[in-house]
Amino acid sequence: MNRLSRRTLGLVATGLVALSLSAGAIAEDKTLYQRLGGKPALEAVVGELWAITSADERINHYFANTKPEAFAGQLVDFLCQAAGGPCQYEGKDMQAAHTGMSLTDADFAALAENVEMALDKFDVPAKEHGEVMAMLGSLKSAVVNH
Ligand code: HEM
Known part of the structure:
Protein backbone atom coordinates (compact mmCIF):
# COMPACT_ATOMS: atom_id res chain seq x y z
CA MET A 1 0.00 0.00 0.00
CA ASN A 2 1.46 3.39 -0.89
CA ARG A 3 1.70 6.29 1.53
CA LEU A 4 -1.21 8.18 0.00
CA SER A 5 -3.72 5.33 0.31
CA ARG A 6 -2.56 4.59 3.88
CA ARG A 7 -3.15 8.25 4.69
CA THR A 8 -6.58 8.11 3.07
CA LEU A 9 -7.44 5.00 5.08
CA GLY A 10 -6.30 6.76 8.24
CA LEU A 11 -8.54 9.73 7.48
CA VAL A 12 -11.52 7.49 6.75
CA ALA A 13 -10.97 5.60 10.01
CA THR A 14 -10.76 8.86 11.97
CA GLY A 15 -13.95 10.01 10.28
CA LEU A 16 -15.75 6.78 11.19
CA VAL A 17 -14.71 7.07 14.84
CA ALA A 18 -15.91 10.70 14.92
CA LEU A 19 -19.21 9.67 13.31
CA SER A 20 -19.85 6.84 15.74
CA LEU A 21 -19.02 9.11 18.69
CA SER A 22 -21.50 11.72 17.55
CA ALA A 23 -24.13 9.00 16.88
CA GLY A 24 -23.57 7.82 20.45
CA ALA A 25 -24.04 11.35 21.75
CA ILE A 26 -27.28 11.70 19.76
CA ALA A 27 -28.55 8.33 21.03
CA GLU A 28 -28.01 9.51 24.60
CA ASP A 29 -29.93 12.73 24.05
CA LYS A 30 -33.44 12.86 25.39
CA THR A 31 -36.25 12.67 22.87
CA LEU A 32 -38.37 15.73 22.19
CA TYR A 33 -41.19 13.88 24.00
CA GLN A 34 -39.06 13.55 27.15
CA ARG A 35 -37.80 17.13 26.96
CA LEU A 36 -41.35 18.44 26.67
CA GLY A 37 -42.26 16.63 29.89
CA GLY A 38 -43.89 13.43 28.62
CA LYS A 39 -47.57 12.67 28.31
CA PRO A 40 -48.88 14.98 31.08
CA ALA A 41 -47.23 17.94 29.35
CA LEU A 42 -48.67 16.98 25.96
CA GLU A 43 -52.12 16.57 27.50
CA ALA A 44 -51.87 20.01 29.08
CA VAL A 45 -50.77 21.65 25.81
CA VAL A 46 -53.45 19.87 23.76
CA GLY A 47 -56.11 20.80 26.35
CA GLU A 48 -55.08 24.44 26.07
CA LEU A 49 -54.97 24.18 22.25
CA TRP A 50 -58.55 22.92 22.31
CA ALA A 51 -59.67 25.79 24.57
CA ILE A 52 -58.03 28.37 22.29
CA THR A 53 -59.17 26.76 19.03
CA PHE A 63 -64.57 21.38 14.78
CA ALA A 64 -68.34 21.88 15.16
CA ASN A 65 -69.01 18.12 15.30
CA THR A 66 -65.80 17.10 17.05
CA LYS A 67 -65.88 15.27 20.36
CA PRO A 68 -63.16 17.07 22.34
CA GLU A 69 -61.94 14.10 24.42
CA ALA A 70 -61.66 11.70 21.47
CA PHE A 71 -59.91 14.31 19.33
CA ALA A 72 -57.53 15.33 22.12
CA GLY A 73 -56.66 11.67 22.71
CA GLN A 74 -55.82 11.16 19.03
CA LEU A 75 -53.79 14.37 18.87
CA VAL A 76 -51.84 13.53 22.05
CA ASP A 77 -51.00 10.07 20.68
CA PHE A 78 -50.01 11.53 17.32
CA LEU A 79 -47.74 14.18 18.86
CA CYS A 80 -46.32 11.71 21.38
CA GLN A 81 -45.33 9.27 18.63
CA ALA A 82 -44.01 12.03 16.34
CA ALA A 83 -41.88 13.40 19.20
CA GLY A 84 -40.27 10.02 19.84
CA GLY A 85 -42.52 8.98 22.73
CA PRO A 86 -43.78 5.49 23.58
CA CYS A 87 -47.27 5.94 22.10
CA GLN A 88 -49.01 4.21 19.26
CA TYR A 89 -51.09 6.58 17.14
CA GLU A 90 -53.85 4.55 15.57
CA GLY A 91 -55.74 7.25 13.66
CA LYS A 92 -55.62 8.13 10.00
CA ASP A 93 -52.48 9.50 8.35
CA MET A 94 -52.42 13.30 8.10
CA GLN A 95 -53.60 13.52 4.49
CA ALA A 96 -56.46 11.05 4.97
CA ALA A 97 -57.49 12.77 8.22
CA HIS A 98 -57.89 16.14 6.50
CA THR A 99 -59.12 15.14 3.04
CA GLY A 100 -62.44 16.73 2.12
CA MET A 101 -61.87 19.73 4.43
CA SER A 102 -60.10 21.85 1.77
CA LEU A 103 -58.01 23.49 4.49
CA THR A 104 -56.17 26.63 3.38
CA ASP A 105 -52.79 28.13 4.23
CA ALA A 106 -54.65 30.64 6.41
CA ASP A 107 -56.40 27.83 8.33
CA PHE A 108 -53.06 26.15 8.90
CA ALA A 109 -51.44 29.42 10.01
CA ALA A 110 -54.32 30.03 12.44
CA LEU A 111 -53.92 26.60 14.04
CA ALA A 112 -50.13 27.01 14.17
CA GLU A 113 -50.59 30.36 15.95
CA ASN A 114 -52.86 28.64 18.49
CA VAL A 115 -50.25 25.91 19.05
CA GLU A 116 -47.66 28.63 19.72
CA MET A 117 -49.94 30.27 22.28
CA ALA A 118 -50.54 26.90 24.00
CA LEU A 119 -46.78 26.19 24.13
CA ASP A 120 -46.15 29.67 25.53
CA LYS A 121 -48.77 29.23 28.22
CA PHE A 122 -46.69 26.35 29.61
CA ASP A 123 -43.35 28.14 29.09
CA VAL A 124 -42.02 25.49 26.72
CA PRO A 125 -38.39 26.54 26.10
CA ALA A 126 -37.40 28.08 22.77
CA LYS A 127 -35.53 24.98 21.52
CA GLU A 128 -38.44 22.58 22.07
CA HIS A 129 -40.93 25.21 20.91
CA GLY A 130 -38.97 25.46 17.64
CA GLU A 131 -38.82 21.69 17.24
CA VAL A 132 -42.57 21.27 17.74
CA MET A 133 -43.33 24.02 15.21
CA ALA A 134 -40.87 22.57 12.68
CA MET A 135 -42.44 19.13 13.06
CA LEU A 136 -45.94 20.55 12.48
CA GLY A 137 -44.68 22.70 9.58
CA SER A 138 -43.27 19.62 7.87
CA LEU A 139 -46.82 18.18 7.78
CA LYS A 140 -48.41 21.20 6.12
CA SER A 141 -48.49 19.80 2.58
CA ALA A 142 -50.26 16.66 3.84
CA VAL A 143 -52.86 18.77 5.69
CA VAL A 144 -53.79 21.68 3.38
CA ASN A 145 -55.56 21.68 0.01
CA HIS A 146 -57.04 18.19 0.15
C1 HEM B 1 -49.78 19.80 11.37
C2 HEM B 1 -51.00 20.20 11.72
C3 HEM B 1 -52.07 19.22 12.12
C4 HEM B 1 -51.97 18.04 12.81
C5 HEM B 1 -50.70 17.37 13.37
C6 HEM B 1 -53.31 17.51 12.93
C7 HEM B 1 -53.63 16.32 13.56
C8 HEM B 1 -54.86 15.73 13.51
C9 HEM B 1 -55.17 14.42 14.03
C10 HEM B 1 -54.17 13.49 14.72
C11 HEM B 1 -56.47 14.17 13.77
C12 HEM B 1 -57.25 12.91 14.14
C13 HEM B 1 -57.35 11.98 12.95
C14 HEM B 1 -58.13 10.73 13.25
O1 HEM B 1 -58.95 10.74 14.17
O2 HEM B 1 -57.94 9.71 12.58
C15 HEM B 1 -57.01 15.35 13.10
C16 HEM B 1 -58.32 15.51 12.70
C17 HEM B 1 -58.85 16.73 12.39
N1 HEM B 1 -58.17 17.89 12.12
FE1 HEM B 1 -56.19 18.10 12.19
N2 HEM B 1 -54.20 18.38 12.34
C18 HEM B 1 -53.48 19.44 11.83
C19 HEM B 1 -54.00 20.54 11.19
C20 HEM B 1 -55.34 20.86 11.14
C21 HEM B 1 -55.89 22.14 10.75
C22 HEM B 1 -55.06 23.34 10.25
C23 HEM B 1 -57.24 22.05 10.90
C24 HEM B 1 -58.30 23.10 10.67
C25 HEM B 1 -58.08 24.39 10.84
C26 HEM B 1 -57.54 20.71 11.36
C27 HEM B 1 -58.79 20.20 11.60
C28 HEM B 1 -59.08 18.89 11.89
C29 HEM B 1 -60.42 18.35 12.01
C30 HEM B 1 -61.74 19.15 11.84
C31 HEM B 1 -60.29 16.98 12.31
C32 HEM B 1 -61.42 15.97 12.54
C33 HEM B 1 -61.77 16.00 14.00
C34 HEM B 1 -62.88 15.01 14.33
O3 HEM B 1 -62.62 13.82 14.34
O4 HEM B 1 -63.99 15.48 14.54
N3 HEM B 1 -56.36 20.02 11.50
N4 HEM B 1 -56.00 16.27 12.96
Whole structure:
Protein backbone atom coordinates (compact mmCIF):
# COMPACT_ATOMS: atom_id res chain seq x y z
CA MET A 1 0.00 0.00 0.00
CA ASN A 2 1.46 3.39 -0.89
CA ARG A 3 1.70 6.29 1.53
CA LEU A 4 -1.21 8.18 0.00
CA SER A 5 -3.72 5.33 0.31
CA ARG A 6 -2.56 4.59 3.88
CA ARG A 7 -3.15 8.25 4.69
CA THR A 8 -6.58 8.11 3.07
CA LEU A 9 -7.44 5.00 5.08
CA GLY A 10 -6.30 6.76 8.24
CA LEU A 11 -8.54 9.73 7.48
CA VAL A 12 -11.52 7.49 6.75
CA ALA A 13 -10.97 5.60 10.01
CA THR A 14 -10.76 8.86 11.97
CA GLY A 15 -13.95 10.01 10.28
CA LEU A 16 -15.75 6.78 11.19
CA VAL A 17 -14.71 7.07 14.84
CA ALA A 18 -15.91 10.70 14.92
CA LEU A 19 -19.21 9.67 13.31
CA SER A 20 -19.85 6.84 15.74
CA LEU A 21 -19.02 9.11 18.69
CA SER A 22 -21.50 11.72 17.55
CA ALA A 23 -24.13 9.00 16.88
CA GLY A 24 -23.57 7.82 20.45
CA ALA A 25 -24.04 11.35 21.75
CA ILE A 26 -27.28 11.70 19.76
CA ALA A 27 -28.55 8.33 21.03
CA GLU A 28 -28.01 9.51 24.60
CA ASP A 29 -29.93 12.73 24.05
CA LYS A 30 -33.44 12.86 25.39
CA THR A 31 -36.25 12.67 22.87
CA LEU A 32 -38.37 15.73 22.19
CA TYR A 33 -41.19 13.88 24.00
CA GLN A 34 -39.06 13.55 27.15
CA ARG A 35 -37.80 17.13 26.96
CA LEU A 36 -41.35 18.44 26.67
CA GLY A 37 -42.26 16.63 29.89
CA GLY A 38 -43.89 13.43 28.62
CA LYS A 39 -47.57 12.67 28.31
CA PRO A 40 -48.88 14.98 31.08
CA ALA A 41 -47.23 17.94 29.35
CA LEU A 42 -48.67 16.98 25.96
CA GLU A 43 -52.12 16.57 27.50
CA ALA A 44 -51.87 20.01 29.08
CA VAL A 45 -50.77 21.65 25.81
CA VAL A 46 -53.45 19.87 23.76
CA GLY A 47 -56.11 20.80 26.35
CA GLU A 48 -55.08 24.44 26.07
CA LEU A 49 -54.97 24.18 22.25
CA TRP A 50 -58.55 22.92 22.31
CA ALA A 51 -59.67 25.79 24.57
CA ILE A 52 -58.03 28.37 22.29
CA THR A 53 -59.17 26.76 19.03
CA SER A 54 -62.78 26.18 20.04
CA ALA A 55 -63.02 29.92 20.75
CA ASP A 56 -61.22 30.89 17.52
CA GLU A 57 -63.81 32.02 15.00
CA ARG A 58 -61.35 31.77 12.13
CA ILE A 59 -61.33 27.98 12.34
CA ASN A 60 -63.69 26.66 15.03
CA HIS A 61 -66.39 25.84 12.45
CA TYR A 62 -64.23 22.90 11.32
CA PHE A 63 -64.57 21.38 14.78
CA ALA A 64 -68.34 21.88 15.16
CA ASN A 65 -69.01 18.12 15.30
CA THR A 66 -65.80 17.10 17.05
CA LYS A 67 -65.88 15.27 20.36
CA PRO A 68 -63.16 17.07 22.34
CA GLU A 69 -61.94 14.10 24.42
CA ALA A 70 -61.66 11.70 21.47
CA PHE A 71 -59.91 14.31 19.33
CA ALA A 72 -57.53 15.33 22.12
CA GLY A 73 -56.66 11.67 22.71
CA GLN A 74 -55.82 11.16 19.03
CA LEU A 75 -53.79 14.37 18.87
CA VAL A 76 -51.84 13.53 22.05
CA ASP A 77 -51.00 10.07 20.68
CA PHE A 78 -50.01 11.53 17.32
CA LEU A 79 -47.74 14.18 18.86
CA CYS A 80 -46.32 11.71 21.38
CA GLN A 81 -45.33 9.27 18.63
CA ALA A 82 -44.01 12.03 16.34
CA ALA A 83 -41.88 13.40 19.20
CA GLY A 84 -40.27 10.02 19.84
CA GLY A 85 -42.52 8.98 22.73
CA PRO A 86 -43.78 5.49 23.58
CA CYS A 87 -47.27 5.94 22.10
CA GLN A 88 -49.01 4.21 19.26
CA TYR A 89 -51.09 6.58 17.14
CA GLU A 90 -53.85 4.55 15.57
CA GLY A 91 -55.74 7.25 13.66
CA LYS A 92 -55.62 8.13 10.00
CA ASP A 93 -52.48 9.50 8.35
CA MET A 94 -52.42 13.30 8.10
CA GLN A 95 -53.60 13.52 4.49
CA ALA A 96 -56.46 11.05 4.97
CA ALA A 97 -57.49 12.77 8.22
CA HIS A 98 -57.89 16.14 6.50
CA THR A 99 -59.12 15.14 3.04
CA GLY A 100 -62.44 16.73 2.12
CA MET A 101 -61.87 19.73 4.43
CA SER A 102 -60.10 21.85 1.77
CA LEU A 103 -58.01 23.49 4.49
CA THR A 104 -56.17 26.63 3.38
CA ASP A 105 -52.79 28.13 4.23
CA ALA A 106 -54.65 30.64 6.41
CA ASP A 107 -56.40 27.83 8.33
CA PHE A 108 -53.06 26.15 8.90
CA ALA A 109 -51.44 29.42 10.01
CA ALA A 110 -54.32 30.03 12.44
CA LEU A 111 -53.92 26.60 14.04
CA ALA A 112 -50.13 27.01 14.17
CA GLU A 113 -50.59 30.36 15.95
CA ASN A 114 -52.86 28.64 18.49
CA VAL A 115 -50.25 25.91 19.05
CA GLU A 116 -47.66 28.63 19.72
CA MET A 117 -49.94 30.27 22.28
CA ALA A 118 -50.54 26.90 24.00
CA LEU A 119 -46.78 26.19 24.13
CA ASP A 120 -46.15 29.67 25.53
CA LYS A 121 -48.77 29.23 28.22
CA PHE A 122 -46.69 26.35 29.61
CA ASP A 123 -43.35 28.14 29.09
CA VAL A 124 -42.02 25.49 26.72
CA PRO A 125 -38.39 26.54 26.10
CA ALA A 126 -37.40 28.08 22.77
CA LYS A 127 -35.53 24.98 21.52
CA GLU A 128 -38.44 22.58 22.07
CA HIS A 129 -40.93 25.21 20.91
CA GLY A 130 -38.97 25.46 17.64
CA GLU A 131 -38.82 21.69 17.24
CA VAL A 132 -42.57 21.27 17.74
CA MET A 133 -43.33 24.02 15.21
CA ALA A 134 -40.87 22.57 12.68
CA MET A 135 -42.44 19.13 13.06
CA LEU A 136 -45.94 20.55 12.48
CA GLY A 137 -44.68 22.70 9.58
CA SER A 138 -43.27 19.62 7.87
CA LEU A 139 -46.82 18.18 7.78
CA LYS A 140 -48.41 21.20 6.12
CA SER A 141 -48.49 19.80 2.58
CA ALA A 142 -50.26 16.66 3.84
CA VAL A 143 -52.86 18.77 5.69
CA VAL A 144 -53.79 21.68 3.38
CA ASN A 145 -55.56 21.68 0.01
CA HIS A 146 -57.04 18.19 0.15
C1 HEM B 1 -49.78 19.80 11.37
C2 HEM B 1 -51.00 20.20 11.72
C3 HEM B 1 -52.07 19.22 12.12
C4 HEM B 1 -51.97 18.04 12.81
C5 HEM B 1 -50.70 17.37 13.37
C6 HEM B 1 -53.31 17.51 12.93
C7 HEM B 1 -53.63 16.32 13.56
C8 HEM B 1 -54.86 15.73 13.51
C9 HEM B 1 -55.17 14.42 14.03
C10 HEM B 1 -54.17 13.49 14.72
C11 HEM B 1 -56.47 14.17 13.77
C12 HEM B 1 -57.25 12.91 14.14
C13 HEM B 1 -57.35 11.98 12.95
C14 HEM B 1 -58.13 10.73 13.25
O1 HEM B 1 -58.95 10.74 14.17
O2 HEM B 1 -57.94 9.71 12.58
C15 HEM B 1 -57.01 15.35 13.10
C16 HEM B 1 -58.32 15.51 12.70
C17 HEM B 1 -58.85 16.73 12.39
N1 HEM B 1 -58.17 17.89 12.12
FE1 HEM B 1 -56.19 18.10 12.19
N2 HEM B 1 -54.20 18.38 12.34
C18 HEM B 1 -53.48 19.44 11.83
C19 HEM B 1 -54.00 20.54 11.19
C20 HEM B 1 -55.34 20.86 11.14
C21 HEM B 1 -55.89 22.14 10.75
C22 HEM B 1 -55.06 23.34 10.25
C23 HEM B 1 -57.24 22.05 10.90
C24 HEM B 1 -58.30 23.10 10.67
C25 HEM B 1 -58.08 24.39 10.84
C26 HEM B 1 -57.54 20.71 11.36
C27 HEM B 1 -58.79 20.20 11.60
C28 HEM B 1 -59.08 18.89 11.89
C29 HEM B 1 -60.42 18.35 12.01
C30 HEM B 1 -61.74 19.15 11.84
C31 HEM B 1 -60.29 16.98 12.31
C32 HEM B 1 -61.42 15.97 12.54
C33 HEM B 1 -61.77 16.00 14.00
C34 HEM B 1 -62.88 15.01 14.33
O3 HEM B 1 -62.62 13.82 14.34
O4 HEM B 1 -63.99 15.48 14.54
N3 HEM B 1 -56.36 20.02 11.50
N4 HEM B 1 -56.00 16.27 12.96
